[in-house]
Amino acid sequence: MSKVLAVDLGGTKIYSALVNRSGEITSGDIRPTNAQDGYQGVVKRILASIARVNTLDEPAVGVGVAVPAYIDPQEGRILFAPNLKWQAVDLKKDLEDALGLPVWLDNDANLAALGEHRYGAGKGYHNLVYITVSTGVGGGLILDGKLYRGAFGGAGEFGHMIAAPEGPGCSCGNIGCLEGVASGCAIKREAQNLVKSGRGHHMLSLAGTIEKIDARVVGQAAAEGDLDAQEILARAGRYLGIAIASVANLLNPEVFIIGGGVACGVGKLILDPAFNEAYRRTYPPYRDSLKIVPAVLRAQTGVLGAAAYAWDQLDQIKR
Numbered sequence: 001m002s003k004v005l006a007v008d009l010g011g012t013k014i015y016s017a018l019v020n021r022s023g024e025i026t027s028g029d030i031r032p033t034n035a036q037d038g039y040q041g042v043v044k045r046i047l048a049s050i051a052r053v054n055t056l057d058e059p060a061v062g063v064g065v066a067v068p069a070y071i072d073p074q075e076g077r078i079l080f081a082p083n084l085k086w087q088a089v090d091l092k093k094d095l096e097d098a099l100g101l102p103v104w105l106d107n108d109a110n111l112a113a114l115g116e117h118r119y120g121a122g123k124g125y126h127n128l129v130y131i132t133v134s135t136g137v138g139g140g141l142i143l144d145g146k147l148y149r150g151a152f153g154g155a156g157e158f159g160h161m162i163a164a165p166e167g168p169g170c171s172c173g174n175i176g177c178l179e180g181v182a183s184g185c186a187i188k189r190e191a192q193n194l195v196k197s198g199r200g201h202h203m204l205s206l207a208g209t210i211e212k213i214d215a216r217v218v219g220q221a222a223a224e225g226d227l228d229a230q231e232i233l234a235r236a237g238r239y240l241g242i243a244i245a246s247v248a249n250l251l252n253p254e255v256f257i258i259g260g261g262v263a264c265g266v267g268k269l270i271l272d273p274a275f276n277e278a279y280r281r282t283y284p285p286y287r288d289s290l291k292i293v294p295a296v297l298r299a300q301t302g303v304l305g306a307a308a309y310a311w312d313q314l315d316q317i318k319r
């Protein structure tokens, strides 16, 4: 049975895997990205990681790579990868030259949407919106069964929808983006501000110092019944719900799938307020069809999305 190589290239780690068509990972390798070594250094580490998983008795037929980057969808060139500090690099060509195999790249959030659609919580749906809530907020769209990239490759930037027009500044330079009020960074900022104002004692005692308070600490405090922490997560959830309602009214998808470390870590403490807010704001005739579910692939989201993409591209070549 043939296999593809799938690589989830993150800002902190590289996860490579050999994956069959059913989405089973038969071998895997995880190692640090060491982004500070620069582009050539990271390419070497990707190749070493791939060499570890690509067994000679079952050589792979193609390679899919999920990259935290803006990518030219026609050429597959990386235009800009802020976490890796890369600009205008041709990772597709460099990997193809080194491996002698076809390589396909896409944005990690797009491929996470594809992975959940093919192998995870989105199986069987034709129209879904994938949202990741981790340090930042991102997303990907599957419309009529296909990944939707928009005219210039920028579709699915869920985190930069305006959810709080008067809200805080966003890393993108705008004001009021969802990422500024519902991301792991936003939760951390809210919690630290609360502690600075003299409240949030439980969060402070869990973390030790203000600087160590992050979304994980807020989640732990909330799970232990801390009302301040619960309110911070609920507020982030309500903003998420506002953005979900806007997308529900625009696209009328069958399901919203919520993944990412923060959302998966705190679960219902964010998802329930998000659902309630989204339900209230969704156009009434479609309210009762609103469905928000947690992602299921977790740490495998990136590699399985990259694998699904490689299989799709191989199928297109055969046609």
Ligand SMILES: [Zn+2]
Residues within 6 Å of the ligand: 159, 160, 170, 171, 172, 173, 174, 177, 179
């Ligand atoms: Zn923004």
